[in-house]
Amino acid sequence: MSDSIPSDWYLHFFTELPNxxxxxxxxxxxxxxxxxxxERQLRLTPGSRILDVPCGxxxxxxxxxxxxxxxxxxxxxxxxxxxxxxxxxxxxLSVDLSVADMRDIPADGRxxxxxxxxxxxxxxxxxxxREVAAALAxxxxxxxxxLIDFGATAESxxxxxxxxxxxxxxxxxxxxxxxxxxxxASRLVTTYEFSRGxxxxxxxxxxxVYTNAHLAALLTEAGFxxxxxxxxxxxxxxxxxxxxxxxxxxxxxx
Numbered sequence: 001m002s003d004s005i006p007s008d009w010y011l012h013f014f015t016e017l018p019n020x021x022x023x024x025x026x027x028x029x030x031x032x033x034x035x036x037x038x039e040r041q042l043r044l045t046p047g048s049r050i051l052d053v054p055c056g057x058x059x060x061x062x063x064x065x066x067x068x069x070x071x072x073x074x075x076x077x078x079x080x081x082x083x084x085x086x087x088x089x090x091x092x093l094s095v096d097l098s099v100a101d102m103r104d105i106p107a108d109g110r111x112x113x114x115x116x117x118x119x120x121x122x123x124x125x126x127x128x129x130r131e132v133a134a135a136l137a138x139x140x141x142x143x144x145x146x147l148i149d150f151g152a153t154a155e156s157x158x159x160x161x162x163x164x165x166x167x168x169x170x171x172x173x174x175x176x177x178x179x180x181x182x183x184x185a186s187r188l189v190t191t192y193e194f195s196r197g198x199x200x201x202x203x204x205x206x207x208x209v210y211t212n213a214h215l216a217a218l219l220t221e222a223g224f225x226x227x228x229x230x231x232x233x234x235x236x237x238x239x240x241x242x243x244x245x246x247x248x249x250x251x252x253x254x
Contacts, residue, residue, distance in 0.1 A: 005189070005204050010123055014056075014077035017173060017194045017201050022118075023057050023083070024171020034117075035063045037233035041248050042113045042145030044069065051114040051139050053102045058084025058095065060117060065093045072096040074105050103131045107138035113145035121215075122152040122188075122207040129208065133222035142253040146224055150245045152188055152207040153215070157181070159241045172196055186210075212238075215247060224249040 038044065038060070048069050052061040055073030057080045065071045065088070073095060075081050081099050088095045102120065114136050124132060136146060161181055168175045176193040187206045194201040210218075216227050227249050231242035238245050 005206055007125070007128075009205060010076055013203050013205060014075075014080055015201075016079050017196060017199060018192070018203065019057055019077065019080050019083065020171045020196075021168075021173035021175055021194060022170070023059075024173070025168075026059060031059050031063050033233045035060060035067065037230075037235070037246070038064070038113075038115060038147060039067070041228070041230070041235075041246075042115075042147060044113060044145075048112040049110055051105060051111045051136075053105055053114065053116060053136075054118070054120050055084065055097070056080050056118060058087055058097065060115065061095050061097070062088055062091060062093055065095045066091070072098075072106070072111070074098055074100045074102060076101055103128070103135045105135050105139050107135065109138065109141045109144075111140050111144060113147070114140050115147045115149075117147070117149040119149065119151045119207060121148050121150050122209070123205075125208055129210075130218055130221070133218045133224075137219075137222040137224060137251060140251045142251050144251045146219070146247075146249045146251070148215070148245075148247045148249075150215070150247065151243060152209050153245050154186075154209050154211045155238075155240045156243055156245060157188055157209050181209075182206075212245070212247075219249055223252050225252045226250040 046068050050064055050069050050071050052071060052073045054075040055061045056075055058073055061071045061073040078099050081097050084097050163180050165178045173194055173196045178191045180189050182189055187208045189206050192203045229238035230246040231238040231244055
C-alpha cells in the first residue's frame, strides 16, 4: 500500500478539510510561545526579514508580522495561502504570501532567518531534502538563523514505536490516524481519515526519518553551522525519546 504514495503527494494533500483541522489544532497561546522561542533562539531584532516555509495557513507568519517583522510566507497549498491572505487583511498586516514549492524560494540571501515548522522537513526523500536544505541556505544571509521543527528524527520515532491508531478532533474535524514504519525506506507512513458531518477524506502521507547526525550533515553541506537542539519551546535540550526536535543553526559566514 505505501509504495502507491506518489512522490508529489503533498501537492494534493493540503485541501480545506485537512487544513481546517490543523487550523483548529493549535491554541493561540502555543503560537505565542513558539514565536517567543523563534525570536529568542534566532536572536531576531525588530524588523527582521523572516522566511516562513512552508507557512501553511499563516499561523506563525502573521504572529511574527504582528511583532513588527517583515515576513515572507511560502506554501504549496493554494487554499492555505488564500486563508492566510484573508487573515492578514483582516488584521491589517502586510505579509508577502505566495503559492510555491518549498524548494522554489527566494535565493538572494535577503532573509535574516528562515523557519521550517510543522514537521515539513521530512516530506521528501534524501535527494529532495538535500535540495530543500540548499534552498534554505540560499535564502538566508551569512550569519542568519534557521529553525527546523521536526518530529520524525530516528531518536524520536524509533525508541518507542508501536504503530497503531490515534483519534483526534479540532476545528470541527475528526481524524483517525494510523501509523506504520517502513524499514527499507526509513519512513513513517500515516493514513489519515478526516471526517466532518457527511464529508469523508482518506489521505496518506510519508515522513522520512533521519538521525540528528544525518540532519546536521545535510545542513552542513548546504552551508549551515552552530547547531543547537531543543525538545520544547522552553529551551529544554533534546534527548532520545523526545517527540519533537527544534533544531537551530546559523548560515556560515565567509
